Structures are given as C-alpha cells and as structure tokens.
Amino acid sequence: MAAGPHTVVMLDDLAARVSRLDRAIAPIANRPVDLSDPGWADRLLEEPPAAEQAGVADEAAVVLAALLTRYAEGDESTRTAIRGLFRNHRSFQWGVGMSFPADTAERFRRQLLLISARDQGLDTRDELLNLTELCREATAAGVAIGPVLREVAELSSDVDRYGMGSTRRILLRCVPEEEPDRR
Template identity: 50%
Template sequence: MTELADLEERVALIDLRIEPIATRPVDLTDPDWARKVEEGPRPLDEAGIRPEAEAALREVLSRYEEGGEDVRAALRALLARCHSFCWATTLPLELTAKGFRQRLLEMSVEDQGRDARDLMVALNALCGQARDAGVDIGPLLLDVAELSSDVDRYAMGSTRDVLLRAARRRPVGLW
C-alpha cells in the first residue's frame, strides 16, 4: 500500500469514528442547546481520537504542501469524501505567521467544503485576527493561493480566487 493510500485509509477510519457525533441531532427547541453544545466535550475528545486525528491532519497538510498538483487534488478529493473528519479536526490556531499559514493550508485542502460562504466567513475572521496580531498576511495568502484549486465549485470563485481577493485586502464575500 502506498503512503498516500495509507493516509487515505487512516483519514477515512477517523471519519467513520467521528460521523455519529457529527451527525447527531441537536434539539434546537431546547433553549439551552447552544450552551450545551459549547460546554459539551469537543467531538474528537468525545470519540477519544484527538491525537490520531490531529496527526493525520498534520500529515495531510505536509503532503499537500510538499506534493505536486496530483497529490493535492487527491487530498482535496479525500477531504471532500470525509465530511466528519473536516468538521471535527483542526489544529490549534497560533496567531503567528506559521500558524496563519497552517490554517490557510487547512482551508485550501478543504477546498470550500460543502459551502463556499463558510470559507469566506472563516477567512475574513482569520485574516482580521492575524492582522491584529501583527502577521503580514499578504505574502502568506499569495503563497497558499498558488497551492489551491482553481475550480469554481459554487459559482463564487475558486479557493485560489478567494485567497487572492483576501491578499488584495478585499472582503472575500459576495459584496
């Protein structure tokens, strides 16, 4: 089995373990639903798989960054299939250049997920936090844009387009 196939299998298995938590109904009629979700255990902790999930994501990001376009396309396709993994797994945010770039790589490999608007909202917030922390975000946005897909999946621009707009310091929404 190739190393990439091994990684794909590990991510798929983590996705299966987290799916029951990710798809569990939330009773929105309960006035305390938001507090219960916020105060409840984090999904990876509840499933008891945080170390494995974070290690798999680190490997995905490393291969994404170092691989050619064929590897990046394969990793984007993997995460498109593994919705629960994407929903639950992220690395801790460090408001440094390295931490900002890492989060951009996560966004790039997820390639807008199920809704481009989620990427746009998250990217606007992330850029604001990083700027406030003194991170020079422009070069990092341009760098990760080069690794990103140029496929316009939702008629709102490709991930590359969204990152390039953010690098030009324009809001990345539709306005």
C-alpha cells in the first residue's frame, strides 16, 4: 500500500494529536522520583497510568489505536514516520499503552505492533522484559505466538538502535523453535 496525500494528512492530524498528548503527559513522565525512599516502587505501581493521571486516557487510546492500524496497514514510509512520532514524543511513548492482556492472537498482535512502532523505546532492556512477559502470557493463554511474531517482525525496523539487535531481529529471536499445535 503506497502512501498517498490522504495518508499524509491523516498522519499529520495524528502527529498533532500525539504532540498534544505528549505535552499533557510530560509533567508526569518527568516528575522526579526519590529513589532513596524505600516505598518509591510500590507507590509508582499503585498510581493510575500516566495518561489517566493527565486526564487524556480516552484520547490516548483512540490515537494509539489509529497509529497502530496505520502502522499495520501502511507501507514502509508510513511505518518509519510512525516510529519517528514515538521517538520524538518520549512522554507519549512512555505514558501510552494498552491495558488488555495478550490472551488472544489479535491482542498479542496489537501489543507487538506497539513494541514494533516504539522501535525499542527508551531502553531496549525494558522492551525485552515487556516482550518476554507478553510471549509468556500469550503462550499460557494458548496463543500460537510464532506466526504472530513473524508477521510483526516483517513490519519492524532493521536498525540496531542500541547494540542489542534490530526490533525485527529481537522479535524473530522470540519465535519458538517448535511450537505445539494450537487450535
């Protein structure tokens, strides 16, 4: 699918919305954390998601869904532009996610599309932990993860951002050698 003028307009609109969301979430994303306080981690886990704290959760969910749909259906230039939106809007990247489990092939796919679009995010190690947990969760739910990992890997970047491999390579490394037959 080639990117035409209509696609550019839609991405421009989404870019403006991402920018607004990024500004709304930034005070939460950039809030200092006192690591010397023994209860800091528990307090962070108890807080509502950043987009909810900023009062933009509904809009963030709509924008994220639109971005991931365009990412999955678009050509490489569209996917590159969306990766750039995530890279250039760090608070949005950090504070917007999905709250549903990876318990079906489609939900697992949506979660992987987000990982692919974030293109290793702010820290590859965090994305690897997230990916490992998603694969464990999907496998426990009976999802055949190999085909979904391969599908999303094909849409992913080949750029090794932080010396740990490209997003494509990272996703492909998670494909099980032999996956049990799933119904």
